């Protein structure tokens with residue numbers, strides 16, 4: 210990849226008509242761009258002819274712009290730009306200067322290519338070229354659009370985005386698979402990786418904190434698959450979640466009190482159901498005096514406390530060495546004198562160490578889990594510990610879970626795209642070898658409006674949580690009416 214980190218000049222036959230580049234990034238580059246149809250000058254063409262001004266071909270009037278032609282032109286121009294320009298020098302220039310230079314080059318190119326562009330289209334073309342050069346090409350506008358939360362690419366011709374919890378297809382596409390692969394490698398090179406057939410899977414993170422997963426051929430059967438969870442700039446704190454009716458104020462108050470009183474909590478939900486968002490929102494209620502350690506694959510959490518140590522796992526390098534897993538980090542965290550450990554997502558062998566931590570003085574630790582109900586979340590934990598291959602009986606695994614986890618917050622994304630806290634359940638202990646749980650609040654779905662909007666309401670189940678007694682010892686009082694099912698929430 211002729212990435213933004215390298216500065217090189219490649220002389221290919223169709224580049225032969227280009228003059229020697231000046232020492233600075235763009236200064237003095239004068240290009241003659243040969244349209245597809247015109248014969249290429251021979252490689253030995255004298256350099257002088259290259260500097261000749263572009264023939265002033267008037268754009269054919271009334272000729273409708275073909276997206277295909279534009280896309281093609283952009284990619285070709287971009288290739289020439291990255292091959293010719295000293296990009297590392299370019300990056301040091303102020304943005305308006307780069308823009309001015311690119312504008313000149315593009316105007317010249319547009320003239321030669323006979324592309325009929327008006328002023329606005331020309332400006333768009335310039336910014337798309339700039340996006341290609343210094344950013345992530347067709348992805349840039351999507352990354353800048355604050356209404357988009359996820360970008361999902363299934364091969365170079367198929368892009369979906371999620372807006373307001375609903376997926377929609379876009380007409381955005383890449384020129385070809387190579388174009389998409391080039392952008393993918395630009396993303397993953399930032400984390401020192403490369404994807405190709407021998408390393409087809411990769412997790413990465415964009416500069417703004419967005420999370421990226423890539424799967425290319427042969428794993429991606431029809432071409433590269435890219436999934437981007439955009440870093441959300443608008444923060445959804447607990448009061449905001451109440452505002453958007455993800456839960457009721459009474460439920461929020463109980464959750465905030467539980468976090469303050471160091472009740473160990475698991476946040477459970479499906480993909481994109483808002484687990485990380487909820488974990489972030491709840492973490493705001495942890496005392497500023499506590500030392501927190503966060504462990505994630507890609508750091509997404511934004512804890513507001515002053516005393517936070519953030520750790521990220523590391524995948525193995527190209528030789529398959531140097532991997533640092535969540536389990537290593539949880540173990541290590543225990544040597545770092547944390548008051549609480551916040552595990553971005555518990556999904557394997559680290560579950561055991563996390564429960565150990567919760568049982569040994571790190572109460573109030575939190576983690577998220579992929580599961581569909583609170584009971585399911587507990588079962589998943591059990592399976593994860595089972596997978597760690599420790600010589601433990603089912604009864605002792607369950608005992609460990611029942612001692613460690615006190616609260617499960619269940620989230621789900623409804624069919625209309627809205628995220629809701631569908632259940633808050635308490636783990637009350639072990640009877641025989643069955644983990645006892647009781648639901649405190651739930652969301653009751655009552656129907657669906659003709660436009661697809663889900664109808665329903667939140668409800669207390671009538672169960673008073675056992676941890677209320679613990680809250681009282683911490684000086685936190687919750688009105689009993691919150692748990693009365695006859696009182697509307």
Ligand SMILES: Nc1ncnc2c1ncn2[C@@H]1O[C@H](COP(=O)(O)OP(=O)(O)OP(=O)(O)O)[C@@H](O)[C@H]1O
Nearest residue numbers: 358441453455479480481482483484485486487628
């Ligand atoms: N209650 C909500 N209302 C509207 N948008 C929300 C809500 N909760 C979360 N979101 C948005 O939904 C997207 C997914 O949220 P989040 O990253 O928290 O999900 P997740 O369950 O952690 O996903 P994953 O399983 O991929 O880790 C984010 O863009 C977030 O801003």
Ligand SMILES: [Mg+2]
Nearest residue numbers: 484485486554
């Ligand atoms: Mg998440």
